[in-house]
Amino acid sequence: MITHRSYKTRGNPRADWIDSHRTFSFPGYFNPEHMNFGDLRTINDDRVQPGGHVPPHEHKNMEIFGYVVKGVCRHTDNQGNVIDVPAGAVQRMSAGRGIIHTEGNASETPNRYLQLWISPNVTETEPIHEWYHFTREDKLDRFCDITEKLPIKQDARLLAGIFGEICEFNIDNKRKYYLYIISGESEINGKILVEGDGLSYVNENVILINPVKETEIILFDMK
Numbered sequence: 001m002i003t004h005r006s007y008k009t010r011g012n013p014r015a016d017w018i019d020s021h022r023t024f025s026f027p028g029y030f031n032p033e034h035m036n037f038g039d040l041r042t043i044n045d046d047r048v049q050p051g052g053h054v055p056p057h058e059h060k061n062m063e064i065f066g067y068v069v070k071g072v073c074r075h076t077d078n079q080g081n082v083i084d085v086p087a088g089a090v091q092r093m094s095a096g097r098g099i100i101h102t103e104g105n106a107s108e109t110p111n112r113y114l115q116l117w118i119s120p121n122v123t124e125t126e127p128i129h130e131w132y133h134f135t136r137e138d139k140l141d142r143f144c145d146i147t148e149k150l151p152i153k154q155d156a157r158l159l160a161g162i163f164g165e166i167c168e169f170n171i172d173n174k175r176k177y178y179l180y181i182i183s184g185e186s187e188i189n190g191k192i193l194v195e196g197d198g199l200s201y202v203n204e205n206v207i208l209i210n211p212v213k214e215t216e217i218i219l220f221d222m223k
Contacts, residue, residue, distance in 0.1 A: 007196025017052030040118035053104020091131035116142030184215030
């Protein structure tokens with residue numbers, strides 16, 4: 001079964017410093033029909049103005065990716081990290097027994113940042129923060145496995161690709177998949193998708209991507 005989630009149906013809490021589009025329920029947006037998808041808990045697509053940041057706060061027992069689409073994201077935490085994560089890079093926080101952090105924009109131009117949460121299969125572990133820069137070539141016309149460089153505590157993978165050519169990607173019908181369009185436009189399994197659209201896959205065997213214009217995609221592969 002393939003289910004389409006239109007970009008128009010996402011939550012959209014805003015403040016003067018942030019414009020956030022939320023696929024699943026999260027503080028500031030509640031939809032009982034979209035609480036999570038398997039172990040995937042959050043896709044927040046955030047645009048942050050210069051100087052904007054989330055106040056320091058704590059997370060526990062969550063695997064959190066930050067996928068920087070545009071600009072630079074400033075990460076600060078209580079482990080002593082102060083890092084400007086550039087576009088193309090992905091950071092991972094394994095919150096474990098607890099990590100206090102803030103994310104924002106210390107640059108002079110707006111940024112765009114995807115916040116992606118996956119529930120872990122172990123808890124109360126040592127907190128970890130790490131990041132890795134992926135090139136365009138890493139992702140061009142293929143799905144790059146982000147979790148090869150940034151492994152997480154779950155039977156799950158985060159994949160990312162930039163597609164300008166037709167791609168047929170085989171998937172395991174015993175697993176669940178969630179696909180999210182970062183940018184561009186493609187016909188995927190017969191449906192036209194644009195930025196912010198999502199597709200969930202259950203008991204399916206293949207993802208068929210036919211770009212209308214170059215399309216950047218993230219894909220979650222879960223048990």
